Amino acid sequence: MTPDRRQVLTMLGATVFGSIAARTFAADRFDLGGIRITTVSDGNLVLPGDFMFGxxxxxxxxxxxxRHGVSRDEVHPPCNVTLLQDADRTILFDAGSGSGFMPSAGDLVDTLDALDxxxxxxxxxxxxxxxxxxxxxxLDDFDDPVFTNASYLINQVEWDYWRDPDTVNTIGEARAAFAVxxxxxxxxxxxxxxxxxAGQEVLPGIMSHATYGHTPGxxxxxxxxxxxxxxxxxxxIANAHVAFERPDWASGSDQDTELGAATRQRLLDQLATDQIPMVGFHLPHGGLGRVTRKDGVFRFISEV
Known part of the structure; x- marks a missing residue:
């Protein structure tokens, strides 16, 4: 796998808080044999520090x-959606947040448009x-599907959890809107x-791995x-600082903090041992990089 190029695309974005703002979209492209993979920006989140660090x-x-230059009070994790293109398929891993979650996110459709x-x-x-x-x-602002020709693939465990009408009552008040x-x-x-x-090949060349804890599926x-x-x-693996240096610590962003920590440690160990490149949804520089381990401490090394 070789990085192909880094593009920075600046264009006029949507209305934010009633004003037109210039938005910058980054796309990192690399090739996996005959497969092109692009990490594209959906913007970023703005979260209170206690959400991750409490x-x-x-x-x-x-x-x-x-040491990582991260604020304790407020964090701004990037959102990196992975796009896979080959001769027959154009696949998105996740769909971004749309316009209904945070004004700092929801750039995916514009980013894709800039990439034709x-x-x-x-x-x-x-x-x-x-x-x-x-x-x-x-869904768009009119609740119509955005990706009209797409099939959607989701772990049955994840589907069952979010479609269970009792989830809104058990997930906790802070996440009740997530469930709805x-x-x-x-x-x-x-x-x-x-x-x-989990463990099934969901599409040719794409194998699923159970990494439960952040959500049930x-x-x-x-x-x-x-x-x-x-x-x-x-x-x-939701950030490039605490998650790597202390993967055993509970993360407030995980719904099951104990299972999330165990999953994180296992996954980091696998990636460091096998030296498989990774794409992290909330990791810096487009999320593409490798995991290294020195003196028992993991590090994220960007490929860009």
């Missing part, structure tokens, strides 16, 4: 954040999980959905072409 040992946390990819060109949308920044972009929004959007695309179980995907491979990890 309850962690403050002294050690402060040292990690200082129309929503109607998408043949498949493969979901890592159904949190708003990964799912809500399937997911149920509505999944219902809207149900007729075009296909379901899989969170799934990562190994894209392989001969000896070349890349792992699309979604939110199983």
């Amino acid at each position: 309850g962690l040992p403050e002294e050690e946390l402060a040292d990690i954040l200082m 990819v129309a929503p109607d060109d998408i043949t498949h949308v493969v979901f890592t999980h159904a949190h708003p920044d990964h799912l809500w972009g399937v 929004g997911a149920a509505r959007r999944l219902e809207a695309i149900e007729d075009a959905c296909e379901f899989f179980t 969170h799934t990562s995907f190994e894209v392989r072409n001969g000896n070349d491979a890349v792992m699309v990890v979604g939110d199983a």
Whole structure:
């Protein structure tokens, strides 16, 4: 796998807080044999620091954040959607957040347009999980499907969880809107959905891996072409600082913090040992890089 080029595309974006703002979209392209993979920006999130860091040992946390130049009070994780193109398929891993989640996100359709990819060109949308920044972009402002020609693939465990009417009562008040929004959007695309179980090849050359914890059915995907491979990890590894240096710590962004930590440690160990490149949805520089390990500490090394 060789990085092909880095593009920075600046264009006029949508109305934000009632004013027109210039938006910059980054796309990182690389080749996996005859497969082109592009990580494209859906913008970024703006989150209170406690969402990620609440309850962690403050002294050690402060040292990690200082070394990485990250604020304790507020974080701005990027949103990197993975686009796969080959002779027959145009596949998105996740659908971005659309316009209904945060004004700083929802840029995916404009980014794809800048790359000469129309929503109607998408043949498949493969979901890592159904949190708003990964799912809500399937519908437009009129609640019509954005990717009209696509089939949608989602882990059966993830589907069952978000379609369960009791989830809104058990997920906790802070995430109740996630449950309502997911149920509505999944219902809207149900007729075009296909379901899989972890460990199954969901499409030729794309193997699913159970990376549960961030959500009950969170799934990562190994894209392989001969000896070349890349792992699309979604939110199983959700940042390039604390998640790497202290993967054993609980993360407030995980719904099951204990399982999420165990999954994170296992996945980092696999990626460091096998030296498989990865794409992380919330990692910097387009999310493309490798995991290294030195003196028992993991590091994210960007490929860009």
